[in-house]
Structure formats: structure tokens, C-alpha cells
Amino acid sequence: MTESIDTRHGVILYLEDVSVSFSGYKALNNLSLAIDKGELRCLIGPNGAGKTTLMDVITGKTRPDRGSVFLGQDINLLQHDEATIARLGIGRKFQKPSVFPKQTVRDNLALAVQGNRSPWEALWYRPSSVDTDRVASLLETVALDSVAHKLAGGLSHGQKQWLEIGMLLAQEPLLLLIDEPVAGMTQQETERTAQLLQSLVPQRSVVVVEHDMVFVRSIARKVSVLHEGAVLMEGSIDEVQSDSQVREVYLGEAC
Structure with missing residues (x-):
């Protein structure tokens, strides 16, 4: 049994002793992790370390064999399905962007702003001045106002x-889970993405899964290293990159 996580000091998400097995393979192995309110955390680790499974457990896509998963101090996420967890304030962005390609940038954000309405309400929806202002604010946040x-x-x-991040922000999440945001980006786009992610805190918490260590260094305030389904170590990027065990299992001497 691992040491209990202290949630008295502004923890927005905590997992304790979470294990997940698939046909005898332990994707997560007594994993414990805590994310603070207003924190930007990077998760790194080799393929198969459990990063995707961890995201799946947090968002309700995968149920663990054992363990606890809480949003704040009193919302047991294991008691809710994916849709409810999203409404509770957890937004997830996958590596491949998912937008409505035949709609304008502005309309994509407008659809996201009205996303919590029922189908009947959406049918008769007409944007209010508040919604219009909200879309304008989102366009500015993600720097897409010039291509709206x-x-x-x-x-x-x-x-x-960036548009998909804006669509997630439209739901006003407490916690954003973002998977490999800069894969396939140009250097300029990567730098802009770093600025965007940093601008999102401390109003909300952001967890970024990423393999690009140069990018991680540019945004990381704290890094958690996953290995064989558990947290191997946590610390600053310098602490992580200088750790001999981390080097052995993941980063390599070239890092």
C-alpha cells in the first residue's frame, strides 16, 4: 500500500493505488498521482508506460481493477460515466485534432459554447450577446481571431x-488533459502552443502528455515520469533529466 495522498492543499485530482490489467498485463500498477489546482503538469514515459490508460481511467473510458480516483475532495470519478465526467469539468484532447472541417472557426467555437444544451434547446438556439462575447474571447485566447x-x-x-483547445475551453473545464499537442507542428507553432498552454493556468489545471523533451522543458513546472504502470519519480525537468534511473528506462544519455 502506498502512502496516502494529502488532498488538504488544493488538489484538483488524485489517484491512489490504481491498477488496471488487460489479459494479465498490468497497464497500471498501484499508481498514485496528485494534480494541484492551477497546476501545469507534464507526464512523460516510454511507450507502454501507462500514460494513455491513465487518461482513460480519469475520463471514465476504462474502469480500474482497484484504487481511488477523485476530482477535488468529494467527487468519486469511478461512480460516473464519460459524459458525466466531462460535465463535471474534465476535458480531454487527443493527439489528432477533432474539429468540424466544413464549419468556420467561429462556428466551431459557437457550437462548443452551446454544447451543454439539450438537442431540443440546440434546435432553437440563437446566440446571445453573452455567447457572442464568449466566442470572441475564445478566439483571442487561442489566437485565431484573424482566421475566424x-x-x-x-x-x-x-x-x-488550437481550435480544439478553444472548443474544450468553451466548456469551462477545471482540468484539461492534453495528449502530445505539438506532434507534427512547426517550430513556430510549437512555441505558440507553449505560450497558449502556459496562459491557461492558474485559472485551471492542465496535464500534458508529451515525448518532445525540448517542448516539455519549455513549459514544465513539474514532471511525472511513468514506467511500467507506476510513477517512477516526480520533480523539475532538471531533476528528472539528471536522475540515473530515469535515464536508464527512458531518456537515454543524449537527453
């Missing part, structure tokens, strides 16, 4: 990623 009129399908890869 363009079809989302015509955006660059980086712009599509």
Missing part, C-alpha cells in the same frame, strides 16, 4: 490543435 471566418478544414495543423 475561415473553414476549419483549411487551417494549418497547429491552428486546428
Whole structure:
């Protein structure tokens, strides 16, 4: 049994002793992790370390064999399905951007802003001044106001990623889970993405899964290293990169 996680000091998410097995293979092995309110955390680790399974457990896609998963101090996420967890304030962005390519950038964000309405309400929906202002604010946040009129399908890869982040922000999440946001981006897009992610805290917590260590260094305030389904170590990027065990299992001497 691992040491209990102290949630008295502003923890937004904690997992304790979480294990997940698939046909005898332990994807997560007594994993414990805590994310603070307003924190930007990077998760790194080799393929098969359990990063995707961890995200799946947090969002309700996968049920663990054992363990506890809480949002804040009193919301047991294991008692809720994926849709409810999203409404509770956890947004997840996958590596491949998912936008409506035949709708404009502005309309994509407008659809996201109205996303919590029932199908009947959406049918008769007309944007209010509050919704219009909200869309304008989101366009500015993700730096897409200059292309608001363009079809989302015509955006660059980086712009599509930013648009999807904006669509998630429209739901006003407490916690954002973002998977490999800079894969396939140009250097300029990568730098802009770093600025965007850093701008999202401390208003919300952000967890980034990433393999690009240069990018991780540019944004990381704290790094958790996963290995064989558990947290191997946590610390600053310098502490992680100088750790001999981390080097052995993941980073290599070239890092």
C-alpha cells in the first residue's frame, strides 16, 4: 500500500493505488498521482508506460481493477460515466485534432459554447450577446481571431490543435488533459502552443502528455515520469533529466 495522498492543499485530482490489467498485463500498477489546482503538469514515459490508460481511467473510458480516483475532495470519478465526467469539468484532447472541417472557426467555437444544451434547446438556439462575447474571447485566447471566418478544414495543423483547445475551453473545464499537442507542428507553432498552454493556468489545471523533451522543458513546472504502470519519480525537468534511473528506462544519455 502506498502512502496516502494529502488532498488538504488544493488538489484538483488524485489517484491512489490504481491498477488496471488487460489479459494479465498490468497497464497500471498501484499508481498514485496528485494534480494541484492551477497546476501545469507534464507526464512523460516510454511507450507502454501507462500514460494513455491513465487518461482513460480519469475520463471514465476504462474502469480500474482497484484504487481511488477523485476530482477535488468529494467527487468519486469511478461512480460516473464519460459524459458525466466531462460535465463535471474534465476535458480531454487527443493527439489528432477533432474539429468540424466544413464549419468556420467561429462556428466551431459557437457550437462548443452551446454544447451543454439539450438537442431540443440546440434546435432553437440563437446566440446571445453573452455567447457572442464568449466566442470572441475564445478566439483571442487561442489566437485565431484573424482566421475566424475561415473553414476549419483549411487551417494549418497547429491552428486546428488550437481550435480544439478553444472548443474544450468553451466548456469551462477545471482540468484539461492534453495528449502530445505539438506532434507534427512547426517550430513556430510549437512555441505558440507553449505560450497558449502556459496562459491557461492558474485559472485551471492542465496535464500534458508529451515525448518532445525540448517542448516539455519549455513549459514544465513539474514532471511525472511513468514506467511500467507506476510513477517512477516526480520533480523539475532538471531533476528528472539528471536522475540515473530515469535515464536508464527512458531518456537515454543524449537527453
